[in-house]
Amino acid sequence: MARIALISPDQDYGDRLRSVGRVVDATVVQPPVGINVPEAGLAAVLANAPGVVVVGPDVPIDRARAWTEALDELRPDIPVVWAIEPEPETWRVALLAGARDVIGAAATDDELVAALRRALAIRDRREEALHVGSSSDLLGAGSGGRLIVVVSPKGGSGKTMLSTNLAWGLNEVSGGSVALVDLDLQFGDVATSLQLRPEYSVLNGLKVAGDPTAVKAFLTPHPSGFHVMAAPNNPAEADNIDYDSLAKLLDLLRAEFDYVVVDTGAGIDEATLCALDRATDVAFVTTTDLAAIQALRKAVVVMDQLELTAHRRWYVLNRADARVGLAQSDIERSTGLTIDVALPSSRSVPTSMNQGRTVFEDDPRSAMGRALRNAVELFVGRSAMKAPRQETGGLLGRWIGKGTQ
Ligand SMILES: Nc1ncnc2c1ncn2[C@@H]1O[C@H](COP(=O)(O)OP(=O)(O)OP(=O)(O)O)[C@@H](O)[C@H]1O
Ligand SMILES: [Mg+2]
Known part of the structure; x- marks a missing residue:
């Protein structure tokens, strides 16, 4: 009993x-x-x-x-x-x-x-x-770092923006122990958003999912210090995924890194479910429009029904200040969910993404930079990131960090 x-x-x-x-x-x-x-x-x-x-x-x-x-x-x-x-x-x-x-x-x-x-x-x-003691020893102490899966039922909500910035920010606080996996297997654009030209992809990782040394060889380093496992180049290649290997690969990365951030495609597909099943943290990204909110609520209910519940959930409202759409308080009242992170609409996002940089590198003192910094600190659970310097010009560039000089 x-x-x-x-x-x-x-x-x-x-x-x-x-x-x-x-x-x-x-x-x-x-x-x-x-x-x-x-x-x-x-x-x-x-x-x-x-x-x-x-x-x-x-x-x-x-x-x-x-x-x-x-x-x-x-x-x-x-x-x-x-x-x-x-x-x-x-x-x-x-x-x-x-x-x-x-x-x-x-x-x-x-x-x-x-x-x-x-x-x-x-x-x-x-x-x-x-x-x-299987690959799903997700919550056991000592079973590795955190696996943060970024999802949203609606496309274009800001998943890739959040996961790339989260990876950059977590990398700073963890002193360089972050892997970012692009599980948007058909149309993943993590590498492009970070101006990387990966030679290898998740598909290579899957073939050696049990071998840490081999898996690491298929990661692409970002200049700031974190590592990216990119999506396949060709959408057709995303078809024949072995999900047991994917589970193994995610567990292995979690054992090797303090933080594994997983970007996913729009909606909840098989690969995303596989990641959700072993997540320690799930970040739901939504915009303020009614359809996105309803889809989010449904996704949460379905996850509960599937008993995908062994993780912490974070609700991220992107473009929270959008003129059209629902106010945060209305969203919280109608869904019963509490928004943990509200990110503003910001020109810094498309500008930085189009240049293959994160907001942290490009415009850390903007409202978006500050909001993202708060988000990273919330995820880590303490005030850990360096505050951007007040000075402008060259000093700002120096804060921007390690690999970007
Ligand atoms: N807070 C924001 N302010 C302004 N533009 C934003 C913001 N968040 C995201 N965007 C823009 O919205 C677009 C979609 O963002 P992003 O690619 O991160 O979404 P996604 O959820 O990954 O999309 P997909 O489902 O296609 O993978 C991008 O052009 C991005 O620059
Ligand atoms: Mg994306």
Whole structure:
């Protein structure tokens, strides 16, 4: 029988969770730990071998975050659910800390049952992945870096813009441990957007997917220090992909690099699903038009149905200030999703992409440059990027960085 540990001083909620626990076939334990010092209570909680941990109610948000981060650090395989009123800001803090779900006291028993079932299902999947030790050991500690998959159901939303800039920014903060994979197998333009002329592509990588040295030989270095696995030159070649090899290739890259950023084609195709299945992070990019928002909502629902849920999700609103289209607050209200990153419309984007450069290299002090820098810091989870210098002219060029001089 599964065990759920409740971290909360609230005995009434403990009783409620115990009765709901019976419905999902789980025993609920409420270890008598001080809620304020996770470091002191963590061992006692884990001693109960919980499959899921519920934090709150009556736990202040900063303490809930501390518990969640501590758990995430030690046992990333145990899903954490917050029983705290799900305000948008709470969601943000919870997800950043590593929680899987937020459910308020006003939730019905049915909603609570559904949330616990989801968490237990995730736990089962994670346990299976850890035990199989297969290529899908996606959430195990020490199983490699982060695999960030950039997707959007609608084309032209800014995936390639985001993935190339993310790769550049993450490369700066990780000191050069980033691979960028172009899984837009038919029409990928990562290489063009970065002014690279790759000799090899993902197709070469697939053939040697188990061999780190050989795979590395098929990466194309960007002058700033990250590595690109380019899309095939010929769209027809994208037809006969072996998805087992693709899974292996992504796992291998993840083992070798701190960050693997995956750009994908419009929509959700087989290659994208393969990447989503092993992602640690999924960045959904959308523009503000209704059709794009509806498509995004559908994609999220389908991913949940397919139980593609073992990752952190980031919602990126591109061209957030577009005059036509929905306002961010309307989008959040209508979809129930919280936008993590809002990027403005900016001339710097087409200008830099057309020159084969990132915005970080071309125009770091623009509104877009600053927004992208914030996005990178959010992904990393700390304030890690160097701020652009205030001086203009040559100094700016020097900040721009390593390989661009
Ligand atoms: N914030 C922005 N401001 C101005 N132009 C932008 C912005 N984001 C993207 N663009 C422009 O929109 C176009 C599409 O961007 P991008 O290629 O990144 O989208 P995509 O999602 O990768 O498209 P596809 O689905 O075709 O791969 C490009 O011409 C790019 O310069
Ligand atoms: Mg693209």
